[in-house]
Amino acid sequence: MYRSHTNGELRLENINNEVTLCGWVQKSRDLGAMTFVDLRDRYGITQLIFGEEHSEVAKSLGREDVIQIKGTVIERESKNKNIPTGEIEITVAELTILNKSKTPPFTIEDETDGGEELRMQYRYLDLRRNPLQNALKLRHKLSIEIRKYLDSINFFEIETPYLIKSTPEGARDFVVPSRMNPNEFYALPQSPQTFKQLLMVSGYDRYYQIVRCFRDEDLRADRQPEFTQIDCEMAFVDQEDVLNTFEGMIDYLFKKVKGIELSSFPRMDYAKAMEQYGSDKPDIRFGMTFNYINEVAQNKGFQIFDDAESVIAIVAEDCSTYTRKELDKLVDFVKRPQVGAKGLIYVKCNEDGTFKSSVDKFYTQDDLKAWADKCNAKAGDLILVLSGDKATTQNQMNVLRLHLGDELGLRNPNEYAPLWVYDFPLLEWDEDAQRYHAMHHPFTSPKQEDMHLLDSKPGEVRANAYDLVLNGTEIGGGSIRIHDKETQALMFKHLGFSEEEAKAQFGFLMNAFEYGAPPHGGIALGFDRLCALFGGQETIRDFIAFPKNNSGRDVMIDSPSPISSEQLEELYLETTPEA
């Protein structure tokens, strides 16, 4: 036993106890005859006092040295109310230096002086900082509670294989050459989708797994080539059952982990989400929903609106006082290439009942009042209008709305607004490939009542698919699956698979459907993202112990790296030079 207590546990009731502590030197203050040292571990900080007899060695202690001390707990004269151990300190009788530390390349403090890259390289030191320790602790707590909830309602965690089969559908696979089966490859799973469906065929009824998934995609900001998913599937359920089950889980997690009771869990169909928010993952912590004002804005001589498919307005409450400069900044914002609007029209609804707009020469005060009425804008509000083809304008207005939400402080990170979005389209048109792709994945069931459109208007067929959205971020998605061979074959046909291709890739699943597959459906939630949201952070990186950078590299261990020619030979492989 290296220690009798941790550095977070001693209190006034331990006065006069003889204790042994271990930890890292957080800081050291030399007060002449005495030296004060803050000793740190995962559990907290305890103050040590070294008297003159230890003076020399105590003064030699540097930041991050690992030491062990024996001593006596005494009451502090000047108490520190900021830390739980702040009422006591230890007079040290014996000191053992367990391991000296070189001076770390950055400070181990909540706010460090280390740059991004340096901290990634010395991730093991960055992980000593409180914010990261708290992030990983939160992640542990969440995983424990998720399992507790699902276990309590009869879900089994069942592990599925990591060495599976490459499939052309979806994102790009990481592949693993097989030595024992020359010139053949495994693939790492993008998700355990087909395996969880097979488990439903096998009668496991309620499955989950907190599982690593892999996608070899060029990394957008805040994406990782390997990520963790809460993967779930249920048999004999319809959409409502799945939604209720996982709404229950999110409710439970907020209560257990954050002590928050979620007030409501609304549901919105995809069409409405796009119409009102221009997004399939609306942030409903604030209003500012879309108003389609074609009727009152067109045919008044303003060519841009007249030519537009949609004229969309949002209302920024109490913002009629925006200055020219503030408005110009909004115009610049929407004109950035990332948003791509040609311009932005505003209408100030002045307190005195008059209106001031950037298109005053085309519209009378009565015209503008009609806009305000259409938008339910009141005196003091600011109306902002974009126009163009409908989908593009919705998308641009969504970006503007979120930007304003941020600017106006309407997106409180301590407020949580979950939302189900459902009835997603089954297929989406891929302009490059000139064919339809499954919007969710090829196992998603179409809505029975839309099946007649599958040949004539495939883009209009809705799916039994749903997303779980939290504060404007998609944290999960799922669907009721196809469970009969005929519908699955039909789907593959519509996705451009030949019968042979479908059989080669998914024959095992279609075969399984012939032996009594139950109706089933499920959901997968992004665990990294869920942790970040619970931690009130925007990025997932600090909620992953050892993340990779944007080139997919682990700069700490310097991976990936070349392998030996013997290894390549054993795998029947040769590398080809980079073009």
Next chain:
Amino acid sequence: MYRSHTNGELRLENINNEVTLCGWVQKSRDLGAMTFVDLRDRYGITQLIFGEEHSEVAKSLGREDVIQIKGTVIERESKNKNIPTGEIEITVAELTILNKSKTPPFTIEDETDGGEELRMQYRYLDLRRNPLQNALKLRHKLSIEIRKYLDSINFFEIETPYLIKSTPEGARDFVVPSRMNPNEFYALPQSPQTFKQLLMVSGYDRYYQIVRCFRDEDLRADRQPEFTQIDCEMAFVDQEDVLNTFEGMIDYLFKKVKGIELSSFPRMDYAKAMEQYGSDKPDIRFGMTFNYINEVAQNKGFQIFDDAESVIAIVAEDCSTYTRKELDKLVDFVKRPQVGAKGLIYVKCNEDGTFKSSVDKFYTQDDLKAWADKCNAKAGDLILVLSGDKATTQNQMNVLRLHLGDELGLRNPNEYAPLWVYDFPLLEWDEDAQRYHAMHHPFTSPKQEDMHLLDSKPGEVRANAYDLVLNGTEIGGGSIRIHDKETQALMFKHLGFSEEEAKAQFGFLMNAFEYGAPPHGGIALGFDRLCALFGGQETIRDFIAFPKNNSGRDVMIDSPSPISSEQLEELYLETTPEA
């Protein structure tokens, strides 16, 4: 909602309830006017009665069809006490066939008529059988309880990366070509060893993870290329702390999962295990320990013994009545090439106090009595003797001892005898490579008191390493690690790493040791094996949902498989033909 109840839950108190059930047709009996159907799901079996109005469709139901019924719970006339729902049955009012099933290729019964290969190919049907459902349920239960125990004593589960770096030490890695970093490769982890040590350097103090590991080795029977490990590490601990912690876990699991209180948890050093059992994982459910009888057996003219380094005897109690035929079978057993002994000497200790041996012409009754005394054999026992060089004879005698244990029913699968074996050798000589290998891994710390032997007699240096053994099976192993750069560098040197090689492979770890690494140690337990032992089974395969066969293939999904030339090109790879 597809169902109001599962098939395992209805009881007498539900009489007259209107219920909706779903499940698979287990069997159907046509009694003319009525048809009885056993409906199955994960939770149990419920008996359905179809009256004449459903006669035609009910008679058409085949095994494994998936149906939904509405009906009324009634009391059974002839109760079935063997199943929890055996006091009730359902008179069916409505029947919906959710999915027809083709006739399965084997019966879905506890004892199936399906052969090994067929069941692997249709794993999703094999997984419907009770023995497999129970195995996966047990696995889930164990994982829940392991987490509960470790969580209760402040362990954090922390996920480590799967895309790491290939290292030449240890077994062969599976590698993953990187597309974004041409001609470079990730490796899949053989274990998260270095990452868990880094987490100790980072101050996480108590880490665990139930984690997949990968080894690209030719598969011995009952090995899988991917397997699951309970991986644990602790800081500021010595060996005793680790042993007590995980002894506590095993105790807890037996209590919670099997309702068994383990009576004791003995410890034995490696030297004693080899001396007494000829094995580093002795099955201590029974005695039959080794007796070294050189002193009494040599120099009596029996050349074979006289030439032997060791003459080792075990005592089979109450076996003096073994017939000639039974003894010949034992001789044949030890002469099999897998055992490799040249012969087997026996001594029957007859009930009348006389002795009868296969070497009577060399030994007098007094000589044989001296053997019996040396072995503590009593009248009625059978002494079995092997001889030769010590290590080989120990090994052969170990095999014979276990064989006799099986034959004599001394290895009761419902009795559990755990054991710690400790003080393993640090290094073992690799005849092929003509160098020492780390017996455990290169991060294991040598015993301080043996350090002086490192140069002169490296094979005699003991390590702070330990194995957890249960009923003669190793279920885990671990060590106190090296935590300073100098000792680690020394170890790499003794393992034949150049300084450059050590730096290229493990530089990050040696660097980390310079920034205040605490003393630490840990253990990893084979989760698949633990599940099998708890399930009373010899093989792990049925405790893994989707295992691979001995060629590393998943015959159900037909993986590994060729990938497209486009995929290879993107990865800057070419395959070379098999030699």
